[in-house]
Amino acid sequence: MRIIKVGLIQLSVTASLSETKEKLAANIRACASKGAQLVVLQELHNNPYFCQVEDVNNFDLAETIPGHSTAFYGALAKELSIVLVTSLFERRAAGLYHNTAVVFDKDGSIAGKYRKMHIPDDPAYYEKFYFTPGDIGFEPIQTSLGKLGLMVCWDQWYPEGARLMALKGAEMLVYPTAIGWESSDTLDEKKRQLDAWQTVMRGHAVANGLPVIVVNRVGLEPDPSGQTNGIQFWGCSFVAGPQGELLAKANTDKDENLVVNVDIERSEQVRRWWPFLRDRRVDAYEDILKRFCDE
DSSP: OOEEEEEEEEOOOOSOHHHHHHHHHHHHHHHHHTTOSEEEOOTTTTSOOGGGSOOGGGGGGOBOSSSHHHHHHHHHHHHHTOEEEEEEEEEEETTEEEEEEEEEOTTSOEEEEEEOOOOOOBTTBOGGGTOOOOSSOSOOEEETTEEEEEOOGGGGGOHHHHHHHHHTTOSEEEEEEOOEEETTSOHHHHHHHHHHHHHHHHHHHHHHTOOEEEEEOEEEEOOTTSSSOOEEEEOOOEEEOTTSOEEEEOOSSSOEEEEEEEETTHHHHHHHHSOTTTTOOTTSOGGGGSSOOOO
């Protein structure tokens, strides 16, 4: 077996950047003290989820990569000798911004980054106002622990991204996430949404024979405009094995750290039992490149 101890940090976020970063640092250290070698943070963890409104002043939250946050988190990764997955609001140039995940290796260096490819535009999730779609593609990031197939939130609904990461040698799929409920949804609808969210990513694990790491925000974040009742982020961060089996799951309503043993070598055996990659009909998939297959 090749076991990697993975730390997941599910946190509520305050409006104070310094307070939030110190809270994150304390929890990163707590995971490392329990043996975590890979620690994963949630989407856009430095700030409240500002995409609930369209406000040009929110672009002031963005920063360059490298920048202040990469220096802060890189130093933590080096101090603790861990691989650290972060999620930042990147200022690439004036008027050009991305939702970017950055991975630090054990020596504090930037191992690689991923720019979110699929950008939503839904009520209270106005991300198209802020983020340019990623242009790096679905490229696994090589670290000292192995290859990470890193994607971000809305990417989680698309099997194409997970498959491409698998085909390029990713050894696990990793999703920093920010998703929650709208207050007007019924209890039944809330359950359907949560179940669908978990099921689709467990499906990526099954279809690709890879473990999946998912880290979500938690807690109520008010709508600054007052037009809605805000978003109740549903937490439920989880780890699934290569057959979709749940290895660990966090709660729905409070901060929580998980440290989970993930057997990377088990994917080899699962893919021998279920050789989905062998049986792919690569000669018959050309229509996947179409927006829709009209008759």
